[in-house]
Amino acid sequence: MDYETLLFDLKPLVEHEELNRDLIHDKYFEVLDQLAVSLRSSSNREVVGSSGLLTGLILILNKALCSFFVEGDKYYIWLKLASSLARCVANCVADNDDNRKILIEKDNSCGRSLLRELIPELFQFDDNSDTDLCLALHKHTVALVKNLLLENDEYIEMCGSNIQQPLFFLISKLYSDNMTEYETVDMSFELLVDLIEVNGSQGTLQDVSLVAKFISKISTVLRQLDEPEDGDMERDNFCVEIIMNMAKYLEVTVMKNSYSWDSSSYLHIHEVEETLFMCLSKLGSFNFSNKLIIMRRLTTPFGYLTTIRDYSNVSEQNLCVDMLSKHLENGYITSCALLVLSNSITSRKDVDIINDRISLKEIIKTGEFFEDPIQYQGYLDILKKLLNLSSIIQLENTDLLSLCNVLKSCYEKSQFFKQLLPLLSALIQKLLATLPSSSIHFLLSSKNSIFLQIIIENDGIFSCLALDKLLVSGRAGSPDVYQQLWKSAFKILANLESDNVVPPFTLFQLAKPIAIYLKNCEAQHISFEKNVMFHEYSDDVNAFLINISKLEFVEDKASRAAWNNGKFVAAMIIKQLKQEQELPPQIEVIREKCEIMLHKLVL
Known part of the structure; x- marks a missing residue:
């Protein structure tokens, strides 16, 4: 990098107290582009940081964003300038702790303003500005924040809470408007997951519902890419990464299990569960990288949402019975449906209602298609609740043998997935208590x-x-x-x-x-x-x-x-x-x- 030449070319821009659009010409963009490329080198990043140029770039970026917010899309030059500057600053703080400190240090008022006010405002800025320039600015700004906060919990705690929901707003807009912006959406969700893992999620039930719908759309794209004639490995990888991060967002957000409750909450929970069933259906029929992790993350919300104190789950029974009848061979769908049904049981009356709607034989049958240990949880729990002296007479010896095969598989998996043992033990004890001695004798005496x-x-x-x-x-x-x-x-x-x-x-x-x-x-x-x-x-x-x-x-x-x-x-x-x-x-x-x-x- 010819640092002296770059510094000389940028000097008028850096030293001007008032940033005037008439002073900005194409030469600056050429120089900033060269600078951004040169900053891929670690030695150049050190020079720009130690020389004070980084501080100047942060100052100009502040001014450019402020001018854009004031003048809007009438002067696209601010978008273009801010995008070029954000790219340079993003590269500057990549893998360089000294430069990160310059941006976030207490006596850098421009840095604080950028992180706490301007970038959050940018993420939430909703107008009809030039689409390509906006996308470039958003991409570079997200990269800037991501490079700054990467693997640094202290920095995330300092400024992550201001950025989290504005970033979610940006993702929502990006995803709705630009189905092709996989890289930016993926990077944004990856950053969002980094933030919520440290600061906790600020997401609402409505946000969870929205992300579930995003996953459903991306799942459709991924499924289409699985077709040989439509295959696109790069887009395939992006789709999987986006789904991974979206599913992680769902997982972390639902775990907080404390939401503001109003009349719309019931609708949002229903939407989430209905949409996730759809996702599990789309993704369950073909193989892709990290499938096990993704499918597990998509099942997590069912467990947490169905245990919210103010929600009875009774309204989800129709949906779950429908899922059981239509997706018998999809273990993730049936296991989630059984979990929701189980959590809807609070009395003997509920037991009788469910026993009338779906037989024990049908429930036992679902376990034959389980492969993942987490699929057994709802199965074990609901069978324990539904078994009683009246219902167990439905079962013939062939049904009991089928159940034993499922229990054997579950027992083997429980040696490595210990969470299953209490549920398995409870069901076996219930079986021994409710089965007639003739049935127990038959099961124990079988070859x-x-x-x-x-x-x-x-x-x-x-x-x-x-x-x-x-x-x-x-x-x-x-x-x-x-x-x-x-x-x-x-x-x-x-x-x-x-x-x-x-x-x-x-x-x-x-x-x-x-x-x-x-x-x-x-x-x-x-x-x-x-x-x-x-x-x-x-x-x-x-x-x-x-x-x-x-x-x-x-x-x-x-x-x-x-x-x-x-x-x-x-x-x-x-x-x-x-x-x-x-x-x-x-x-x-x-x-x-x-x-x-x-x-x-x-x-």
Whole structure:
């Protein structure tokens, strides 16, 4: 860069106190263009910053923008000059902390005015100025702000809040008027995402609705580009990047979950959900880069919007039922529809309404098309809510086997997506509570039983619940199935809390099947020699008694309930052993523990 020549050529422009349009001629634009190109070099950026030229450029840019706001589009020269200057300043602050400080430092009144007043005003300026010049100015100004704030949370906190909503206004106008300005829209949304990730989103429900519509339009373009004859790799990449950033904006904005609520809010939420369903439909049918990230981001608003305190979601039931019937094989659509439906349930009446509109069989079927772990959340939650003693009789054994296949897939994915485990556990417990014992027996006894595998691989609670059902019914099941269930149930004793105590709730659950089994042995006159508690699980029974004894003087309700169940087990054991003259040492230890428990009760 011939810095001396450039400085000489720009000197009249920089040193004039009053910026007069009559003084601006084409030579300045040629020089500024050369300067902008030269500033791609880091060494040239250093020279322009240290020499004071950057300060002069900021001053002229201020004057040019002020003149434009006063005189408007009658004098396009201000647009052209401001655009050229913004380009130079943008290049100047790119990857140069010293130059950034010059622009944003406290004693630079022009810099402060530019960032806090003029650029926000420019982004919101809405007139009929020369379109090409306006687009160039907007593009260079967005680049200026982006280069200044890049990866600098401190700077974003200083001036980002003034720029955020004006920038959103600019994006809205750019997108509405210029469907071909992909680069500027993409850069603007990327900057907007940087701002909201630090300062939080100032977006409204109306803004969220608008962005959802933007995504829908861009999705249409991207889908068209997927056609071989229409393929345009550059536009394809821009479309994906724009959708990525728009979806990120939605994600961050809905997470704040606090909006001004008025009569239009219901409409905006409906618009958002309806439009996002449309986006998921368009994007779900073909492959593109970063598809998983984008699809996940587009599902996020459903979770947050449907949990807004003032919104019941009942008005969305028609939409969701329609989506389930039309898009069975699109896992993202069906999972979101199920999530909204689930969040619309607040009473038994709501359960009955939904059960009347869509069957459990249909809901179970949707899970067969799930691939992404996040798709299971609404599925698990709504099934748990809809299952009851009345509705579960709809299900045939084939439906239950299909459900088990879905649960197996979900369980495998939950090992890496831990958020699913509580929902999965809640549904399995509901199944064990509501399914008739005949169905549980069928599922557990099936060849290579998936249901049995899921139950025994968990922490033991499921096995206790399954044993409860089977033992109460008196069904003679496979010895191998019972053996696996008992082995899994006794794993509870290894679930120690921080103080090396087994939680009372788990001891309560384990005590129930042990007690029922011993009661059955008494009723069926099963001999001591054939009682598996004494000959296969004596060590486990002993460990159970040791742990239950620790609860004798603990007064909370859970501990009292567990202790009472433990006493019943002790009484049944003594009753079973009273006819035996000689016991193996380990069984004698068990009897002594039981006698101590019951003797202390008498005292």
